[in-house]
Amino acid sequence: MAEPVVEPLSTNPTDASGLPVADIDAVAVTGEAGNYTFAVTISSADTGCEQYSDWWEVVDAQSGDLIYRRILAHSHxxxxxxxxxxxxxxxxxxxxxxxxxxxxxxQSHYGGQALGGSVESGFQPVEDSLPSLETVEPLPKGCAF
Known part of the structure; x- marks a missing residue:
């Protein structure tokens, strides 16, 4: 199973233009084929409901299709x-x-460090050139705090 591979980049990550981002720092996987649980570590520039990491997602690297999205109901x-x-x-x-x-x-957007790979080979930092899936369900219903 894949273990966490990357140390947190920052506690207040931003992209080159200064836009706040959500960096995927590490992924640990448990389970079996077709039924995995992903434990994803995120560093994000959360300030409250006006700026927070609202989800992480698993996307097929070839097709760009959404496989799974974990909604985050509040800021961290x-x-x-x-x-x-x-x-x-x-x-x-x-x-x-x-x-x-x-x-x-x-300001709803993607950005930040993504990790790519497979359960079998592990996950490493990759450039995220996949299409936006911001309108694909499931989507957050709001922010608790």
Whole structure:
């Protein structure tokens, strides 16, 4: 199973233009083919509901299709980095995927470090060149705090 591979980049990550981002720092996987649980560690520039990481997702690296999305119901201002688990993630051990974060609030966008690879080979930092899936369900219903 894949173990966490990357140390947190920052407790207040931004992209080159200064836009806040959600970095995927690490992924740990448990379970079996077609029924994995992903524990994803995120560093994000959360300030409250106006700026927070609102989901992480698993995307097929070849097709760009959404496989799984873990909605984050609230900001994590005082908990950085943070880890949240989700599943079942229905993939095969050798299936190539990208795990990426999303920032919600007033400026909704992707950005930040993504991890790519497979359960079999592990996950490493990759450039996220996959299409936006911001309108694909499931989507957050709001922010608790």
């Amino acid at each position: 201002v005082n908990e950085q980095p943070f880890t949240r688990s989700g599943g079942p993630v229905a993939i095969e051990p050798d299936q190539k995927v990208v795990i990426r974060g999303h920032m919600g609030g007033l």
